[in-house]
Amino acid sequence: MSDAVIKCESVYKIFGTNAKKMLQEANGNVDAKKFQDNGCIVGVNNASFEVSKGEMLVVMGLSGSGKSTLLRCISRLTDATDGKIFIEGQDLLSLNNKELIELRRNKMGMVFQSFALLPHKTVVENIAFPLQIKGIKTEESISKAMDMVKLVGLDGRENYFPRELSGGQQQRVGIARSLAVEPDIWFLDEPFSALDPLIRKEMQDEFLRLQEKLQKTIMFITHDFDEALKLADRIAIMKDGIIEQLDTPANIVLNPATEYVRKFTEEVPREKVLLIEDVMDPSTSNDLSDLKVLKDEIIENVAEKILTQEKSVTVIDNNNKIVGSINPTKIINTVFGGRKNNN
């Protein structure tokens, strides 16, 4: 077993009465249209990937692309029709109900798009809920929940009811609840989609701050490509249940695998997404300008400096070691170059 925390091997989820039988007949070659004619709907079609410890995988897709279904297969809120899912090496689909509950109580946390708070419990009671379900005493669970309240910045509102909070605050409660049992794996199902743009940005920054601190293994679902680029270590782009491409944000922007992915990348301001490292030339020559730039800089931040140079610029890493060079024309090509024909 590799050290992957989540590992999927050709997972299928097909809705319909005789889905299993049809899948067997299809022999791994699922045609969504053919299935639909027979009254089956393909949710997830042959998904294989791994998420390693501390990594954030963002699954991006439009509505109906099967991204939420995929997440629900991995959290086993629905049972996958076929395939294998391993959580920390444990075969998820072979767990019985009791083991599954144990797993969820200790290892998993999930945040929902519509917050899914319990209307009859206060903020702190909502957060303490998973702990109390686990059987932890009321006092202990409340005091632990209070820590979570502080973590998400809701101090002073712990005795409010969900109905008295704004959307952003409610989602903070949702986040705190999902973190209360200190899970290793954190599922987020479009957590910020129901929020206003300004609040959404604030919550994304907050989320990055939390992840910096907690270093969870994350599967994050979104339909917002910009959000995916901003948050992800790696992005999986889904369409009709199929993962079209799974790669780092930079590679997706630079090398879209399919026409569908390209359409998303077209409007993306590359200078804001790509790092120097992504476009630099790993070879160096002696004829370089005096300017040195860090490889981890976003292009936008250093473009002006580089473009004032005539010669190529040296690229260094954090240890001041030279790792490559970059020519100003490359920057111009990347930012303004004919996008359709760009490599």
Added chain:
Amino acid sequence: MEYIKKYPKLFQWLFLLIVFFALCFAIDVPETYKFIRGQAEFVKDPNQSSYIFLGKEVRYYAFDVFWRLPPLLGWLPIWINDSLFFLMNEWMPIEFWNEDTQEFKTRPLVLQISRNLTAFMTFLIELIREILLGGLETIVAFTSWDWIDKNPWAELPGLPWTIVAAGATILSYKLSGKGLALFAGLTMIYISIFGQWKPSMQTLSFILVAAPLSFIFGLGLGIAAYKSKRIEKALYPILLVMQTMPQYAVLVPALVLFGVGDHAAVIITMVVAVPPMILLTILGLRAIPPEVIESGRMSGCNNWQLMLKVLIPTARRDILIGVNQVIMVCFSMAVISAFIGAKGLGFNLLLALNQLNIGLALEAGLCISLIAILLDKMSLAWANKQTDYFGNLTFFQRNKNILFFVATVVIGIVLAYAGTFLFKGTFNYFFEVPHNKGISTADFWNKGVDWIFDTFFVYIKAFNTWLIQDVLQPMRALYLRMPAVATIVLVVGAGYLIGGIRSALVVCGLTLFIALSPWWDRALVTAYMATFGVIVSCIIGFTVGTLCFQNKHSASFMLGVCDIFQTFPSFVYLIPVMMLFGITDTSVLIAVIVYATIPATRYTIEGLRSVPIGLHDAATMSGVNKFQRLTKIEFPLAFPHMMLGLNQTIVFALFMVIIGAFIGTEDLGQYILKALSDKKGAGIGFTLGICVAFIGLIFDNLIRTWVDKRKKHLGIN
């Protein structure tokens, strides 16, 4: 031809009507046919045909099959009756240990179960009754009569009325606030001062047993149906029939199974009150957003935790609305089950009506209505109450209501004790005002009724004669003149045009059941009375609803009025109409109209209200005037909802028509009432009830199918 292409539906309907009328004219009334008592009186007569099915002989007068179908289901009531009898008296005799005689005794299983069940119910009712009124039975249940004789002090003392009144007030205050508390206090004081305390508390004790039991069973079955598709499928048809089954009809089998008295009344009330509870439980659980359930699962809930800590609290509001429904049904049944010997206000009401003592009936009816309104408001307040956070309150703040109640108990007891000195030699009014020692307004009302009769007799009589001779009799004759085949063609055709082959088959089955029963004529009379009531109710309801909708306040006011009227136990409606119109069909029909106008009005207002505000604005910006907006925008969109109102109107009308049998009508209800006093009535009563339920279900099916289609067409949910 052009028109046919333009309005194909219209022509299909026209064609159906033409066929219907053609059949009506083509098929003549057989010369020997006597309406109403035509087909199946159970008298021996050599002219009768007969057949034997399942060992039961059915005799009937045979007529042209096109005119009236032979009562091929005539064996059903006899069979049900015999089966019940067999079940109760012969099936599975088992030896049971008898405490009193200290020996084994052989008894049929069902009888034993029924006896144990009734004993348990009786115990529960007596317990609560004696807490409220005092008595011996509960203590006897735990000891014996001998023990009581030796210990004459051992008796539940009963609560003084002051304590019950204060308790109700405090509870109302806690649930809703000052307004309801004031209402609760005044109601209780009214009941006491007017000498209705004892019957009121008897009724209340009946409801305090029936309602919680119905709640528990309804909730349990609702959860089971939510969890298992199979249980839901099994329950669904029963629920449907129970929704339209007249409450009278279930009394009769209960009589056979459980005998006469409060216990039988409680059981039968549960049968009627559980279905709405089940429906609302399912509805509430279904309405929970799936993400909330998923969040519960991801929090690691097992099935029990999920149900108790996530699902039920989230569906709390719908479930409590179910409690409200249960309470309302219980009140309705509290009166109706007086027929099988339930004590309390209902019994007094029935007695007074039987003696035509309108004044007394009015007092009892007012009392039961007041208590019904009070409990209705309390349960609704409970449903809408948001949980509060108590963590940072002091002990006194948290428990002040309980502390207050304890204080009133003490004060009440002291008062009652003081009363024994104060009212020496007379009744202790601080403990309980005896039944006939309160203030009574009965004489006043009776005189009022007499005055009305003396003064307006001519007009009332003229109106009565006109209505009966010129409207009701012709309408009734027309209905009875319909040949069975024509009716079936009409109904099935309507089913086919509205909902396709499926609807047609369902409707056909329901109609055939009624047509093959021995009571087709009476079903037609029931249908005619209901139709008349529904037409008038709809005209009134739609007009009043539309008018009230023009103003926000009047709309809310009207809905409030509907709420209160709906709270009245259905029987209460008979009092004022008997007061004004005496014992005639007019009385029944007016009660039907008043009762059935409630849903017509309510659904009209609600339907008009549900038109999206955006459409209002769009219409206004297109420059419509008020009338155009109403006809072009609001009516078309509100119409599906208003049709659901029509559905409810039909059910309400049928209910009241059947209850109207108490006054004296010639429809199915009369037979149900007759069956109550018939030793072999159980099967007849039950079959009749099913017939009435099926009349309701025919319309229910047609209307619902149409509404669903229409809503889909308009894209509204």
